[in-house]
Amino acid sequence: MPTYQQFNLPDAGEGLTEADIVTWSVAVGDTVEVNQPIVEIETAKSLVELPSPFSGVVTKLLVEEGETVEVGVPILEVDVDPDGAAPAEPSEPVAAADAVAEQPSPVAEESATSAGAGAPAPSAAAAAPSEEGSGAVLVGYGVKAGSATRRERVEGSLEPIGGFEASGDYPVLAKPPVRKLAKELGVDLTTVTPSGPGGLVTREDVEQQVKATAAQTLATYPEDDQPWLASGTTTRDGRATRVPVKSVRKRTADAMVQSAFTAPHVTEFLTVDVTETMNLVARLKADRDFADVRVTPLLIVAKALLLAVRRHPEVNAAWDESAREIVYKHYVNLGIAASTPRGLVVPNIKDAHRLPLHALAVELQNLTAEARNGSTSPRAMSDGTITITNIGPLGIDTGTPILNPGESAILAFGAVRQQPWVHEGEIAIRWVTTLALSFDHRLIDGELGARVLADVGRVMQDPSQGLVWA
Numbered sequence: 001m002p003t004y005q006q007f008n009l010p011d012a013g014e015g016l017t018e019a020d021i022v023t024w025s026v027a028v029g030d031t032v033e034v035n036q037p038i039v040e041i042e043t044a045k046s047l048v049e050l051p052s053p054f055s056g057v058v059t060k061l062l063v064e065e066g067e068t069v070e071v072g073v074p075i076l077e078v079d080v081d082p083d084g085a086a087p088a089e090p091s092e093p094v095a096a097a098d099a100v101a102e103q104p105s106p107v108a109e110e111s112a113t114s115a116g117a118g119a120p121a122p123s124a125a126a127a128a129p130s131e132e133g134s135g136a137v138l139v140g141y142g143v144k145a146g147s148a149t150r151r152e153r154v155e156g157s158l159e160p161i162g163g164f165e166a167s168g169d170y171p172v173l174a175k176p177p178v179r180k181l182a183k184e185l186g187v188d189l190t191t192v193t194p195s196g197p198g199g200l201v202t203r204e205d206v207e208q209q210v211k212a213t214a215a216q217t218l219a220t221y222p223e224d225d226q227p228w229l230a231s232g233t234t235t236r237d238g239r240a241t242r243v244p245v246k247s248v249r250k251r252t253a254d255a256m257v258q259s260a261f262t263a264p265h266v267t268e269f270l271t272v273d274v275t276e277t278m279n280l281v282a283r284l285k286a287d288r289d290f291a292d293v294r295v296t297p298l299l300i301v302a303k304a305l306l307l308a309v310r311r312h313p314e315v316n317a318a319w320d321e322s323a324r325e326i327v328y329k330h331y332v333n334l335g336i337a338a339s340t341p342r343g344l345v346v347p348n349i350k351d352a353h354r355l356p357l358h359a360l361a362v363e364l365q366n367l368t369a370e371a372r373n374g375s376t377s378p379r380a381m382s383d384g385t386i387t388i389t390n391i392g393p394l395g396i397d398t399g400t401p402i403l404n405p406g407e408s409a410i411l412a413f414g415a416v417r418q419q420p421w422v423h424e425g426e427i428a429i430r431w432v433t434t435l436a437l438s439f440d441h442r443l444i445d446g447e448l449g450a451r452v453l454a455d456v457g458r459v460m461q462d463p464s465q466g467l468v469w470a
Helices: 096-101 106-116 176-185 203-220 247-262 275-285 297-311 357-373 446-461 465-469
Strands: 004-008 018-024 037-042 047-051 056-061 068-070 074-079 265-273 317-320 325-328 334-340 343-345 386-390 409-413 417-423 426-440
Touching (some): 037 074, 275 297, 275 426, 297 386, 297 446, 409 446, 446 465
Parallel strands (some): 334 386, 386 409
Antiparallel strands (some): 018 037, 037 047, 056 074, 265 426, 334 343
C-alpha cells in the first residue's frame, strides 16, 4: 500500500508566520530524494529554497505558485512507498482552488460522456462559441448558419431605434444600460464607433473602446519599463493597475506602521562640512590596500556612527514592551537600508564594531550586492541594533527616517553637495551634507541624541578625530 506524507510549510527563521510560494522545482510524478530542493519561497526577509524531508514520488502540489501560505499549512504530498512506480495522476485534485479551476465545462462533460458511449467526438468548430454568442454551445446544438451576421448599418442620418433617438442631451444612440456602463468606465460615448443597427452604440462597442484605451495607455507606459506592475491587474478602463500588497512590501509596511505608532520618534538634524571626508575617500580609492573594495562616503559615515555608539553605548538599546525593560546591547549589528525590486530591506553587518575600516568596506560591499540580487539571508536581516539609510545618491538633502523595528536609532545620510561655506573665517566652496538622527524618545532623550549626532558630525568634518576615539 502506498504511504503518503505531507510536507508542512516550516518557519524559515526568526518566527515568520507566512511565506509566498515562488517557484516549484518539482511536479506531480517526480521522484525526489531527502534534502533535494523542491520549492523556492519568499519570506519577509529573503528568498529561501526548501529541501524535501522525504524521499519518494510527488503525488500532490497543494499550493500554487504565487499563493501566500501560513507556517504549518501542508504544501506538498509525497508517496514515500510508491512500490516502484508513481501514480499516473493524483487521486484527488491538486488543491481546493484547482478543483474549481479544473471543473469540466458542460461541453467537456458531454463530450466525455458521448465518447464513452461510442459516439463520435464533436468537431472543434461545433464546440467553439460564436464571436457574438453568449458563451459555449452544447454539443449537438451548433450555431445556425448565418446567425452571427449583423444587420447592415444605415448610412446617413440616424433613425430612432427602439424609442431611443439622438437629441441635444443625448447626441449618441445608446440604451440606458449602455449609457450607465459608459459612465462607470469613464467612456465618452461621442468617441465610440457604433456597430449596432442604425448607428446604435452597444455594450460591446463600449468595452472595445475601453480595450483600445487600455492598449494605448500601456503603449505610453509599457509594463516592461515598470516591473512593479507585473503582478497586478489592469482596471477595465486601462487607467490604473492594482497590485496586491504582499511579500517584503507588505511586511515592511506593517513593520513601519507598528514602529511609527509605537515608538515616539524624535529627529534631530546637523549640517556639516565634509570636505575632509571627501578628500579621505579620494585617498582611499588610490590606496592599494583598498583596491579590492568600493570606497564611498557611506563607509566613513558608517565608521563615524560606530565610533559615536562606542562613546555613547546607551544609544544601542531596545525597548521590550512585554517585560517593560530596556535591553542594552553590548554589540553593534549595523543595518544598511537598501531599496530592492522586492521592496525595502535592512540587512545588517554583524559585530560591525569589531571591524577595521577595510573589513567594514568589504562587508558593506557584500551586503549591498546581496540585497540588490535578492540573495540576502534571513539571518542577515535579523537582530539589527542601529541603522543607516543613505538617501544622498537620490539627491535628497535630508529626511525624518522611521526606526527599524526593535532598534532605538536610525541615521539618514543626505546628499553631499558643493556650496558656499564659511571656512576659517572666509567664504569658500566646500563639500557639505546634512545628517538626520531619528530615535526612540522612550530610550534616548534629546541631549543624548544630540551628542551622538554631533560626534558623527565631528568625525565627518575631521576624520582624524576617529584616531582619538578609536
